[in-house]
Each structure stands twice: as structure tokens, then as C-alpha cells.
Amino acid sequence: MITGFLWKGVVRDRGRSIMPFIVVTIGVFVVVFLDGFMGGMLSNMIDMTARFDAGHLKVVTKAFEENDMEKNNDLAILEADALFDQLRTHYPQVSWSPRIYFGGLLDIPDADGETLAQGPVAGTAYDLLTNQVESERLHLANSLVTGRLIGSGKEALVSVDFAERFEVSPGDTLTFFGSTMYGSMSFTNLTVVGIVRFGNAALDRGAIIVDISYARQFLDMENATTEIFGFLPDDLYKQEEAEAIKRDFNTRFPAWEEDEYAPYMLQLADQSGMGDMLAYMKSITFIMVVMLVFALSIVLWNTGILGGIRRYNEFGIRLAMGEPQGHIYRTMLLESLMIGAAGSVMGTILGLLLALYLRKYGLDYGSMMDNISMLIDPVIRAEITPRMFWVGFIPGVISILIGTALAGMAVYRRKTAELFRELS
Amino acid sequence: MAPQSIISLTDLVKTFPVGNGEFTALNRVNLTIDVGEFTGLVGPSGSGKTTLLNIIGSLDCPTQGEAHVLGKSVSTLTAREAAELRNNHIGFIFQSYNLLPVYTVFENVEFALLLQGIPTAKRRTMVMEALEWVGLTDKEKSKPSQLSGGESQRVAIARAMVKKPAIVLADEPSANLDAANSHHILQTMVKLNEQLKTTFIFATHDEKVMQYLRRIIHLQDGAIVRDETIGEG
Numbered sequence: 001m002i003t004g005f006l007w008k009g010v011v012r013d014r015g016r017s018i019m020p021f022i023v024v025t026i027g028v029f030v031v032v033f034l035d036g037f038m039g040g041m042l043s044n045m046i047d048m049t050a051r052f053d054a055g056h057l058k059v060v061t062k063a064f065e066e067n068d069m070e071k072n073n074d075l076a077i078l079e080a081d082a083l084f085d086q087l088r089t090h091y092p093q094v095s096w097s098p099r100i101y102f103g104g105l106l107d108i109p110d111a112d113g114e115t116l117a118q119g120p121v122a123g124t125a126y127d128l129l130t131n132q133v134e135s136e137r138l139h140l141a142n143s144l145v146t147g148r149l150i151g152s153g154k155e156a157l158v159s160v161d162f163a164e165r166f167e168v169s170p171g172d173t174l175t176f177f178g179s180t181m182y183g184s185m186s187f188t189n190l191t192v193v194g195i196v197r198f199g200n201a202a203l204d205r206g207a208i209i210v211d212i213s214y215a216r217q218f219l220d221m222e223n224a225t226t227e228i229f230g231f232l233p234d235d236l237y238k239q240e241e242a243e244a245i246k247r248d249f250n251t252r253f254p255a256w257e258e259d260e261y262a263p264y265m266l267q268l269a270d271q272s273g274m275g276d277m278l279a280y281m282k283s284i285t286f287i288m289v290v291m292l293v294f295a296l297s298i299v300l301w302n303t304g305i306l307g308g309i310r311r312y313n314e315f316g317i318r319l320a321m322g323e324p325q326g327h328i329y330r331t332m333l334l335e336s337l338m339i340g341a342a343g344s345v346m347g348t349i350l351g352l353l354l355a356l357y358l359r360k361y362g363l364d365y366g367s368m369m370d371n372i373s374m375l376i377d378p379v380i381r382a383e384i385t386p387r388m389f390w391v392g393f394i395p396g397v398i399s400i401l402i403g404t405a406l407a408g409m410a411v412y413r414r415k416t417a418e419l420f421r422e423l424s
Numbered sequence: 425m426a427p428q429s430i431i432s433l434t435d436l437v438k439t440f441p442v443g444n445g446e447f448t449a450l451n452r453v454n455l456t457i458d459v460g461e462f463t464g465l466v467g468p469s470g471s472g473k474t475t476l477l478n479i480i481g482s483l484d485c486p487t488q489g490e491a492h493v494l495g496k497s498v499s500t501l502t503a504r505e506a507a508e509l510r511n512n513h514i515g516f517i518f519q520s521y522n523l524l525p526v527y528t529v530f531e532n533v534e535f536a537l538l539l540q541g542i543p544t545a546k547r548r549t550m551v552m553e554a555l556e557w558v559g560l561t562d563k564e565k566s567k568p569s570q571l572s573g574g575e576s577q578r579v580a581i582a583r584a585m586v587k588k589p590a591i592v593l594a595d596e597p598s599a600n601l602d603a604a605n606s607h608h609i610l611q612t613m614v615k616l617n618e619q620l621k622t623t624f625i626f627a628t629h630d631e632k633v634m635q636y637l638r639r640i641i642h643l644q645d646g647a648i649v650r651d652e653t654i655g656e657g
Contacts, residue, residue, distance in 0.1 A: 005538055419478075
């Protein structure tokens, strides 16, 4: 019965409700939006890192894993076809894909075939001709600035930075100089068929992409591969699932314990500091929520004190009428629960709306990324998750309850013996 | 039939600490008030009127002596028991009307019944009855800001009376009103006193109020100096 009575007071007395409502709304809005935005940023990092650097799962030799910064092809996996069969048999839900990294010099000839320029290049070979999924996963079609995608073995895509630096265009033939898996010299001619821009400095700086079947020929890596990437269903990374597959593989194929050239499985969180990054992002959200509760509680405590001064006579008359102090205190908490719930709903809606907007249109900060090597898309899009429906709501309600609980203690300090004097 | 005592004060003393000493607000007060009295505590400021109302209203405890209200010893009541006594049996009327500004006239009067947990339908009947006593049934949906001073005080009377308390304590109820409104609210209270046998106790030095009192207790320096029953000569 008293709830309806209190609700009328909350709705009608804007001086009582509007300030706490606005404070809670803003706080919850910030948390919900930042949760969606940071979640989107994290997903973006996971996605880019998975696609280009780590996979959700990755099989390498133990020796390669221990020297993974060097990307030495002499530590590559041999008998790769047999290993593929095993992986597809035991983990059919995972999309497996081989990759080879290579480095060397590209020689750019002039019209007469003489060397015009030379530049270092970092190459990656993907399974582009037999596995359409790999091309889609790399968003190659969308990244193409000019030209076309690779259609046969001796063709290559070069990054836009490299193309601009050495004035390379589609149709040009380049000569690659490098070394084979066994250390002997390797060279081959490649025809540039397209120029790509991934929008990420780490990928766009001096990169060349070829099909893996031809890379195996000129790098002397028949039935070998540097790494085998695994992607979970729908290309969605699930840390627990990836960890379970990794553990199973490393238990099922324990040869790596004694043979450094035996395959060994990693998951995304094990690589490139991603585990720390994931833990860090989770901590950030937790810290953000704790800070919100703390800051809002302080503000709402103050608001509650001001409200208590405004309603000094009201509480006095209620005490005189025989309402126990504990009951007045509980009604204050109930009122704050109503205001907190309303503010939290509003803040959640506003946070979701802005996150939805940023999911659709994204925030392009590519110009700030020119010199940053992180694997992250320059257009960050917020992510909408079920968590956003409560991540701000609960702290919003809790903070106003704490603020009111602290401010409301003043009711217990009120002396009934003073009421006649105070209310006259 | 002999009148029934509703308030009994015996050798009542109330002191307050002042600096290193103490101030005696009530000094060995002995007083009995019967059911249905229309009584005034009269005296200059500092004579102990409000302190006496505080103790009778279970808002404060005596330092010494006994105060029995409706058979209960005020000194031994816990805060919750004192609140219950006020909630169920004592109504208050203040010089300032102290209506809750965001609520309507109806809701202001209803609040006392909400605290008692009375069901909605019965509450409505009781509130409308109380508003009828004070002649404000047509104002039930008005807000306090839309009322005159006299109307506001009549709402305060309805709020005090709606639960049909045994005792109503009124502290200078007409101090903020003009003569016409003062007489109006006092006549209303006299009528309720007669109809409901509610005991009214006023703290006042307003001549207009004194015209209506049937017993005047004069206080000075915390002691009763004269206790006169009007009409007995």
C-alpha cells in the first residue's frame, strides 16, 4: 500500500527524484556504452589477431613455438597432409587452414628488365585457390584497392604501401629472392594481380600475399607448412572451447614432449599476449563498475543529504504521527530503489542506443593508427551483448541504495523531543 | 458516572543540561486530565508548555516522576512502543500546518491510515468522513499550495482526527490564522470534541483559543500556578 503512495511522491516531486535519476542515468549510460564499445574493441582485436596472426587455434612445431618471433621455416611442420587428416578427423567442427610465412627481397624491374628498385618484403602464403573460406576470412575482396584476386600459382597481391613506395601496378612482374626451408637460395617471378589495403599498418607495410601451393614450390616446402590455423564454428572465438581442444590435442599427440619438431597446439589466448589482454579487458570492466558504484554512491549520498534537508519537515511530521524511524528509513530506500531502477532502465536504453549506432556506423580512427603495429581494425564497432542489459543496471541500483542508506542514517539522529519546536 | 482519567502526571520533573548546569523545564508537576476534556496549557515562553506536550505525546521522557498516558508509563516505553502509541492514539496539530506538499488533501489525510495498514476501501470512507468534519470534501484533490491558511489547518485537523485518536495535542494551532479562520477551526475542534469525546490539549497564549477552553492550566517556570475550570466561577 505504501509503495503506491511513495511512487506518487517520487513522480510528483521532481526535486526529490530528478537529480538522482539523472545521476544514475548518466552513470549507467556510460557503463553500458563503454562495455559495448570495449567489447567491440576486444572482439575486433580478437578477430584481427585470429585472422592474421594466431587463429583461434594454431598448430606449430614445439621448436617453432619457442622461437615464434623468428618465424623460421626450417622449424616448419613436416608431413602436414597426415596431420591435417588427423585434425579433421578428431576436430571436424574446426576449420583448419595452413599458412606459410616467408621473407626476402623483391626486385622491381624497369621497362628494360633492369633493376629499378629493391625492397624487403614479408610474405604470407594462404590457401586461396582450393579453400574459398580463407579468402573470405581475410576479407581480400573488400581489401582490394585495384586489380583482382589471385587466380593461379605465380600471381601475387601486394600491399598498398609497398605498391606506392615502389610504384608497382597490377600486371607488373616482380622477382622474389629468399631462401628455401632448407637454407638454399630461392627465387621466383611473381605477377602482381592486385593491390590490397587492410587498413592496418602492421599488415599494409611491405606485405605480399601468394597462394600456398606455389609458395611450397619456391620455398621447397612440399607437404610442409609453417603453421596450421584453426577457426571455431562461425569464426567465433570461445576461449573455453579452444582451450579444451588444445588440451585434448596436446594430450592425444604427446610427441612434442620429446621431439621439438613434433606438432604442438596453441590457442589464441596463449599467443601475442592475448591472454593477458583478455584478462585485462575483463578487469577493466570490473574496475569500471566498481568505480561507478563508488563515484555514484558519493554523489547520491550528497544528493540524499540535500534531499533530507528539503524533506526535514516531512520526516518530522511522519515521526510525530508515529511512523517508526526504521520505517521511514526503509521507505527512503524503497523510493531510491524506484528512482534507481528508472534511471538504470533509461541509462541502459541510452547506452544500448549509442552502442547500436556505433555498431552500425563504427568509429573510424584510422588516421591515428598509421604508426601502430597492433592488429586492430581502424573502424571500431561496438558490440551488443546480453551482458549490457544488466552490467549497468545492477550497479546503478546498488549505488543509489548505498547513497541513500548513508544519507538516510540522519533519520536515526532525529530527536522526537525537538519536533514541536521544529515543526512550529 | 465518575470521569475517567486519560492522562496522569505525578511529581513530574524534566531538566535539560545547559552548559555545566541544568535547566528545569518542569518542576514537580501533578496533573490529571480526563477523557473528553478541552484543556489549554497557558503561560509565557519557557514556562514548560511544549515540554509538557512532548511528554504527554510520548515524544520525550520525564527526568523524574511518573507520566501515564492511556495507562502506559511514558518512561518505560521503547522508541517503537512510543511510536505505536502516537500512531494509534495521539493526533498532533502544529502551528505550521506541515502538510506534505506533493500529496493531495485526500492523500495527506490518508497517510496516517496507511501507517496503520487499513484497507483501501475503509481508508477512503474514513478520509472522506474526516474531510466532512472539517468541511473540505470538495477539496480532496487539491494540493496544499492551492489552499488558504485556514483550509490548510483544517486539513491538518482532519489528518490528526482521521484515526479517531483518544488525544489531540495542538501547539498554537491558530497562531498563523486570522480571527475568522481561528474561530472556524476552533469551532470545528469543539464539535469534534463533543461528537467523538476526543481529549484536546492546547499549548497556547492566544486569547481566541482561550475563549473555547473549558479548563485552563497556567504554567510558570515549569510549575502549575493555577488550574481553572471555566464556568465553575
